[in-house]
Each structure stands twice: as structure tokens, then as C-alpha cells.
Amino acid sequence: MIPQDDTSRRGLRFRKSHGLGNDFVLLDQREAAVALTPELVRAIGDRHRGVGFDQLAEILPDAEADARLIFWNADGSQAGACGNATRCIGDLLINGTGEVTLKTAHGRLSARRRADGMVEVDMGEPIVGWRDVPLARDVDTLHVPLDGDPAACSMGNPHCTYFVEDADAVDLGSLGPATENDPLFPERTNVQVVQILAADRARVRVWERGVGPTLASGSSSCAVLVNGNRRGLLGERATLVLDGGEIEVALSEGHVLMAGPVAHVFEAVLSADWIEAHR
Numbered sequence: 644m645i646p647q648d649d650t651s652r653r654g655l656r657f658r659k660s661h662g663l664g665n666d667f668v669l670l671d672q673r674e675a676a677v678a679l680t681p682e683l684v685r686a687i688g689d690r691h692r693g694v695g696f697d698q699l700a701e702i703l704p705d706a707e708a709d710a711r712l713i714f715w716n717a718d719g720s721q722a723g724a725c726g727n728a729t730r731c732i733g734d735l736l737i738n739g740t741g742e743v744t745l746k747t748a749h750g751r752l753s754a755r756r757r758a759d760g761m762v763e764v765d766m767g768e769p770i771v772g773w774r775d776v777p778l779a780r781d782v783d784t785l786h787v788p789l790d791g792d793p794a795a796c797s798m799g800n801p802h803c804t805y806f807v808e809d810a811d812a813v814d815l816g817s818l819g820p821a822t823e824n825d826p827l828f829p830e831r832t833n834v835q836v837v838q839i840l841a842a843d844r845a846r847v848r849v850w851e852r853g854v855g856p857t858l859a860s861g862s863s864s865c866a867v868l869v870n871g872n873r874r875g876l877l878g879e880r881a882t883l884v885l886d887g888g889e890i891e892v893a894l895s896e897g898h899v900l901m902a903g904p905v906a907h908v909f910e911a912v913l914s915a916d917w918i919e920a921h922r
Contacts, residue, residue, distance in 0.1 A: 726861020
């Protein structure tokens with residue numbers, strides 16, 4: 644557990660962690676919660692005047708699980724799922740090679756530490772129905788009617804996956820925001836560009852909803868396997884090469900498993916005066 648101080652006197656303690664460069668601020672709010680606002684989240688997420696993160700995760704008490712998680716994007720919006728942050732939280736809460744259960748907007752997830760030291764999360768069942776992704780109208784989620792013929796699914800948050808010949812040649816800075824904000828996605832969407840290298844290996848670049856380009860993304864990695872498998876381009880298990888490193892994803896009994904390394908970087912305290920000024 645991250646120690647909690649009296650925030651009225653000493654500020655707010657947090658942990659900075661990352662999974663393959665996908666970085667997070669983790670707030671353990673199980674004993675002493677501080678109410679967050681979009682304004683405060685955006686201030687913490689400022690990489691020049693705050694801490695900086697791709698997502699902020701709140702760890703809250705829950706009667707039916709080891710913890711309940713709420714995820715915030717850097718722009719102050721909330722995300723229903725965040726796979727790499729879930730792995731980082733699993734790393735924090737797991738004792739030895741045990742397992743923890745974590746409640747999210749996407750449902751009850753489990754995380755375990757494997758014998759090789761990597762943390763694996765069962766990200767639950769993918770969602771492929773157009774209403775539930777969600778999309779604005781009834782279209783085939785396997786062939787979304789956008790230039791580039793992407794596929795869509797949800798892993799608790801919406802994803803749009805483009806399969807391309809050369810992922811590194813794609814102008815992600817243009818394609819990402821254009822797709823994220825396309826009217827077809829009423830809740831916006833995460834975007835992946837994928838170059839298939841083999842049936843069990845792909846090069847992937849990610850644009851995250853509410854964040855922008857990221858070095859890695861756990862839920863995006865799950866979406867890549869789901870959509871790649873639906874298209875017949877990937878098998879049931881694959882290693883994905885992201886800008887921040889490699890991540891393993893697999894389909895198992897209808898669920899998506901995702902595993903990779905995590906790193907605890909530091910713990911620190913946001914001053915009470917700074918917090919009050921940015922609420």
C-alpha cells in the first residue's frame with residue numbers, strides 16, 4: 644500500500660510507474676480519499692508544471708474485490724479500462740506470485756505475477772457489437788467504413804485498428820486525432836496502426852483517446868489481437884512490438900490475457916497548496 648498522509652497538512656502521496664514507457668500516476672485512496680476533479684487531473688498530468696502521465700489511476704476500496712479502479716486520461720476525461728495501469732497496480736498489490744481481483748468499469752479483472760516476474764492481467768471478454776463499442780450507427784465492426792478499412796472493438800474503451808504495410812510510415816499525428824474524433828465514434832476512440840510480421844508477431848503504434856501518441860497501451864494491444872484474429876491475420880497468441888517494447892497477448896476461453904514488464908519509478912508527495920490551487 645502507498646502510505647497516506649493527512650492531505651490537509653502534507654499533500655497527496657502518489658506512485659509513478661510505467662509499463663513499456665506507458666506511464667501512470669497511481670493514487671492509493673483506500674484509506675484516505677481525495678476528491679479529484681478534471682481540472683486537478685489535467686494539472687497533475689501537465690509534464691512541465693505537474694507530474695505528467697498517460698493515465699492516472701485511483702485505487703479505491705471495494706467489498707467484492709481487492710480494489711476498485713478508476714482511470715483518468717491526461718485531458719481530464721475518464722477511461723473505462725487501462726491494461727498497463729492495471730498491470731502496474733497488480734504489481735503493487737500482489738504478494739509474491741499470488742493473484743488479485745480488481746473491479747473496473749469493464750468488469751472484474753484478475754492480475755497475477757508469473758514465474759518469469761511479468762504481471763499478467765485477464766482483461767475480460769472483447770466487445771464487438773456496434774452499439775457497445777460504441778459506434779454511431781449500425782455498421783460492420785470488422786470493416787468500419789473509413790478510409791483504410793479499419794476494424795473496431797471495445798476492451799472497456801473503444802478501439803479502431805488499421806492494418807497497414809508499414810506502421811512506421813503512417814502519419815499517426817494526423818490519422819490518430821482524425822479517427823479519435825470521427826463522428827462514427829460518439830465517445831471518441833483509441834487508434835492503432837498495425838503491421839503484421841507473422842501470425843504471432845506484429846509492429847504496433849498507438850494513439851490514445853484523450854492522450855495522444857503513447858509508447859505502449861495494454862488495452863490497445865488486446866484490441867490489436869482481437870481485431871487481427873477476427874480478420875484472420877493473427878493467431879490466438881502474439882507478441883506485439885510497440886514503441887516502448889514488447890508485450891504478450893493471448894486469447895483464452897473467450898478472454899484476452901495481456902502480460903509484460905512493469906517498473907516502479909518513484910514515490911513523491913504533491914503539496915497541499917499546489918493541490919488546492921488546481922482544484
